[in-house]
Amino acid sequence: MVTTQSPEPTAPQNRSPEACLTAEQAPSLTPAQAFDALYAFCAPALVRQTYLLTGRRELARESVERAFQLAWQRWPEVAQDRDPAGWVRAVAYDCALSPWHRFRPRYRSPEPPPADPADQALLNALLRLPASYRRTLVLYDGVGLDLPETAAETEASTPAAANRLIHAREAVAALLPELADPETLHRRLLELASRERLR
Numbered sequence: 001m002v003t004t005q006s007p008e009p010t011a012p013q014n015r016s017p018e019a020c021l022t023a024e025q026a027p028s029l030t031p032a033q034a035f036d037a038l039y040a041f042c043a044p045a046l047v048r049q050t051y052l053l054t055g056r057r058e059l060a061r062e063s064v065e066r067a068f069q070l071a072w073q074r075w076p077e078v079a080q081d082r083d084p085a086g087w088v089r090a091v092a093y094d095c096a097l098s099p100w101h102r103f104r105p106r107y108r109s110p111e112p113p114p115a116d117p118a119d120q121a122l123l124n125a126l127l128r129l130p131a132s133y134r135r136t137l138v139l140y141d142g143v144g145l146d147l148p149e150t151a152a153e154t155e156a157s158t159p160a161a162a163n164r165l166i167h168a169r170e171a172v173a174a175l176l177p178e179l180a181d182p183e184t185l186h187r188r189l190l191e192l193a194s195r196e197r198l199r
Helices: 031-054 057-073 075-080 084-096 099-103 117-128 131-143 147-153 158-175 182-195
Strands: none
Touching: 031 057, 031 075, 031 084, 031 117, 031 131, 031 182, 057 075, 057 084, 075 084, 084 147, 117 131, 117 158, 117 182, 131 147, 131 158, 131 182, 147 158, 158 182
């Protein structure tokens, strides 16, 4: 059944892992210091989030590394962005979800699943979602962006992002009924990402 209701505003708003240093907030830092601060603050959480999108540890790390390489190459532009961490996150997610990875020999075989059966079930449920739904779910229920921010980052209208989120939650809940509550889903996404040993 298709529903057009917008998701309830249950996404957590504590975005400290995604906070960023703008030029106004850190005027005394050199460009290299500001970049290093952004990297140190955002990279670990970003690798964990990207793992939720791909289910692949090394691909998550590579995607974040590539995103920060591009950010450094365009640092004057990125540093002036209203959300440098969001800029890097968007590039990392794009890299991670690129369809070209399926042609790379190292990514043709499956990776070892998470050790915990509940984590494995959640990751399998996530990976069954279309990429756009998975990205929307991770941004809203995992990262804690609000709906307009999620829509902007996924290059969708707010109603389209809301629809993707509703359908993604329904699909996950159909496989894992205990995750029908958005707050429970948020907590489990964070637990899954934090349990994996990701460099």
